Amino acid sequence: MDQIIVEPLSRTAISLLFPLVKLVAPSVDLQAWRRFALSALDRRRGTLAGVLTARRISRHHFSGMVCYRRELTLLDGQIMQIRNLMAIDILDTKPIILALMHFLGSLAQSGGCLKLHILVPEDNVSLLILPGLIGALQQTVKIHHCLDIYASTERRTDIEAAMMSSDGLTFRHQ
Numbered sequence: 001m002d003q004i005i006v007e008p009l010s011r012t013a014i015s016l017l018f019p020l021v022k023l024v025a026p027s028v029d030l031q032a033w034r035r036f037a038l039s040a041l042d043r044r045r046g047t048l049a050g051v052l053t054a055r056r057i058s059r060h061h062f063s064g065m066v067c068y069r070r071e072l073t074l075l076d077g078q079i080m081q082i083r084n085l086m087a088i089d090i091l092d093t094k095p096i097i098l099a100l101m102h103f104l105g106s107l108a109q110s111g112g113c114l115k116l117h118i119l120v121p122e123d124n125v126s127l128l129i130l131p132g133l134i135g136a137l138q139q140t141v142k143i144h145h146c147l148d149i150y151a152s153t154e155r156r157t158d159i160e161a162a163m164m165s166s167d168g169l170t171f172r173h174q
Contacts, residue, residue, distance in 0.1 A: 002056040004063075004099035009037060009051035013062070017053060020065050024086045040067070048080070048111045052103060054087070054096050063089045064096040068104055070111050080108035082118040 009017065014037040021033050028036075040051045054064030064087040071081050082104060087096035101116075108116055 002058045004054055004095055005057055006052055006054045006064075006099050006103040009040060009053055009065075011038075011041065013053055014038070017051075017062050017065055020062055020086050020088065021084075023088065024065075024084045048107065048113075052100060054100050056089070063087060063093075064100050066100050066104065068107070070108075070113055071117075076115050076117075078111070078113045079115045079117045080104060080111070080113040082116060085118065 014034055015030070017037070018030055018033055021028055037051060040049070048068075048070035050068065052066050052068065053062050055062045065084065066082060066086070067084040068080055068082050071079055073079055085097070085100065087093040087100070089096055104116060
């Protein structure tokens with residue numbers, strides 16, 4: 001199987017990544033995405049904030065993305081906040097998620113973060129990747145993970161069933 005390339009978002013990739021952005025946030029238009037992406041490229045924000053992209057080495061289109069930033073919290077100290085995780089691939093999304101999570105885990109550890117705090121909205125696309133996300137979290141570098149799922153009461157049963165084998169992770173429903 002192809003290797004996965006994970007790298008920070010570049011100016012040339014902003015427009016190419018927009019189809020994935022629409023899957024994460026259907027209401028976002030191209031202009032809003034460009035503003036957000038350009039602010040993520042602003043080096044004054046530091047190295048522990050930005051957007052990562054993922055693609056198979058044999059393909060030119062992107063298969064994954066994630067937004068991240070380091071934050072100081074009162075209870076947990078330095079954490080890596082992860083949002084907008086998206087992976088889509090005709091073959092298998094798990095290697096895409098795993099590659100992104102390995103990169104983020106290493107980045108978090110080198111930045112002194114004690115926890116990865118991953119926010120997953122209830123939308124159908126994000127719920128489809130949850131089983132792969134759980135597996136990726138269990139296989140990534142050794143750092144505590146907290147997965148916050150924004151789910152309505154009627155969806156919690158489905159989500160909990162997908163996470164039955166999630167030892168060592170903390171889950172919170174919003």
